[in-house]
Amino acid sequence: MKFVEGEGKTVDEAVEKALKELGALKDEVQVEVMEEIESKGLFGFGLSKSVKVKVSLLENNESGNLKSKSKEILSRILELMDIKAEVIAKETKETVELEIRTEDAAILIGKRGQTLNSLQELITLMVNKGGVEIRKRFVLDTEDYRRRRSEVLVNLAQRSAQDVLKTRQEIELEPMIPQERYIIHSTLQDYPKIMTQSRGEGIDRRVVILPK
């Protein structure tokens, strides 16, 4: 386990110093107070105290790391975009959700979520590059966009399925990101006479709804 020793007048100060040296955040480490040294000042004036701590980087800190790191990167990007915002990071078993609170939500979402999705893709790559092993999906959201979009997609899937049933002709939807294609697939998975597939590569990948 990687660790650093820090010294200061108070435990907080000592920990702070050690964290700086480690380049870590407080919730990524374990702190152990090693010794408190008290020395009386000259003529008994001003009791001076110094504390030594041992700060160890937790081995199992990857998920905590992902959360704070992605939040930090996103906040910095927003700042550079000149968008005043507050980022709230939440973690679930499979995802890190980054909610952006801002007055510029419209700009941030972009046409059909294009800007939000691009940011999401970049954040994923940038966090990944830092050497942390990605085991979670990053989901960016603002003003409840993902939920609203999901409702639209469920609707679209159901309507398209009806059309396919009527015409017996397949329908190809517009290109979508993986999480959006997943919504279409799962909405229609229990339709007995309908099948869904994904076609195309990369940013061109789209769901096709066909009769079974």
Add this chain to the structure above:
Amino acid sequence: MKELVEYIVKALVDKPEDVRVNEVKSEKTVILELKVDQQDIGKVIGKQGRIIKAIRVVINAAAAKSMTRVVLEILD
């Protein structure tokens, strides 16, 4: 705008110290010329231009706020 591109690109490449962004400003357009190490070009462009496209979308959103047009070019 230059700083935004630098920040994103530096986090994507293997040699962040070789990332250069040159800003050419005219009245309503800003041209950003990006230079990275030869080995890193693929990391900035991505499969089918996926990554550079995402970067362009983000800087255009930022530019929309200031009513300018931003063009991002990769020099090689």
